[in-house]
Amino acid sequence: MGLIKNTWRGAVAALILLAGAAALATNYSLWVNGRGGGGQVGNHLDFTYWGPASTAGGVNKRSVNWDGTSHIADQNVHVRNALDCYCTGPNWCYIAAHSAGNLQIGYTLALYGGSTRFRKNAAPDGGGVCGNTDGSTQTGWNIKFVDVAAGAAGGSELADLGEWAVSEPLVSDLRTTTARALYNHNSTRGLWFYLFTGAGGAFYSGLLPGQDDGAVAYHSAGGAAGSSGRSLCNPADWFCDDLTLGTAANQGGSTKWSYHSVRFRDDKEKYDHGPNGNWGGAITTMRAEMVTNAQ
Template structure:
């Protein structure tokens, strides 16, 4: 309902502005690795699944080097936002895992800066040309869907369970991820969190409910770490509540973060598996339904 209302309001605003050339885009920001994707090629969906699958209007894949630090590769995300989310154009954003850090970092650190209005015609490096040479503040973003968000980091990085040679691993340490930028500064863009809980392999490392890679404290947009679970589960610090409500033991979510899906049935793991699988599946369905 919130998404439908938001979309209707923005559509009405566009009509009032009589901007006939306005176009909506759906940007997909992948997570860790993504080694087979082609940076600057917004048509390469190899990380996600078949490009023919419905995943929101005018979908574009925002490809970055998913082994490098967020700050080093964030320019690629900003290039995409400049290309498709400025001027008369608006964007829906979908992010997976460390892609949550990428869009969060971009909004917090650069969302208040002047951005040149671009023509949505990217070069081979993913950079678009200016339209009229004027600027705007930040980007035109309707909302952000997050599949298994790693905005709060992962204990797998804390424990060195991922390849330590990858610079990104150090960014995914929970204290580093949470201190990287102000997660409350989303420029009033809503983050809809989809939290999977089909976790088995690393249940001894990740606290509370998890999807084998990231725990609920991160995937649920909770402002503090802890072992948060589904209702009725034992040996947890508290329940991850849906919506914007704090956990049952009183730990608040970050501003403009709401849990859209809590995996009570423990049905979704972390991995897209090149086929829109795992927790990416419900996000894809949500984008197909509401990003238009």
């Protein structure tokens, strides 16, 4: 009888410990800004780049602020610091990235996704760095998925043509051939990148091939693989090949990078690049997805 009681008590104690561990686990939604920055680097509660901080953006949203003007490699430490803070130990993250933020998170996973990380306490200091929990480590980060709006992982012809300030280091990274060679875009550590495109365009859209949001063309926002851009459009446009939804090859045979899926294609040409001070442009559809699924 004593053995049964002890066994039962042991089982109860184990359940209590498991319940306590589960209670300590927290999910976070991390938002990675694009070109121009705006939020204070290291301040994960500053959503200046996006819009009002009160706007819903998924569970426990945090802003992964980097300066938005320097080379991807030079600012990537801020992305890694945020992932260490919120996506290690028992905690898990959902990632939302915009424009050049697509390059940042892709670069991070490809180059550092298999590295050893200390488990952190999700309590950042003024520079956005969190302390270790117990000194234990893990490989990479705990990430559920990556959403990308108006992604610039394939670069932009506006950078190629010098339409942006040529003295800005980031612009050299955003040239189409450079962006596509910056890291292995197929290496996502098995994580899915869900892509949300915009086709609102601008008066200078003739500089960009196919459909575009005024800053990046469909070949970039839609994750089309290859060493350079190509002309991709909505099905209603008869003058270039269609960007397909999901992971399917595009019309004309171009393929998407591995683990990249087009979740939203702007068939009505409604959304520009954004964020327009209020979570706008192509970010609109991605934010709706995060509110629903990042929980």
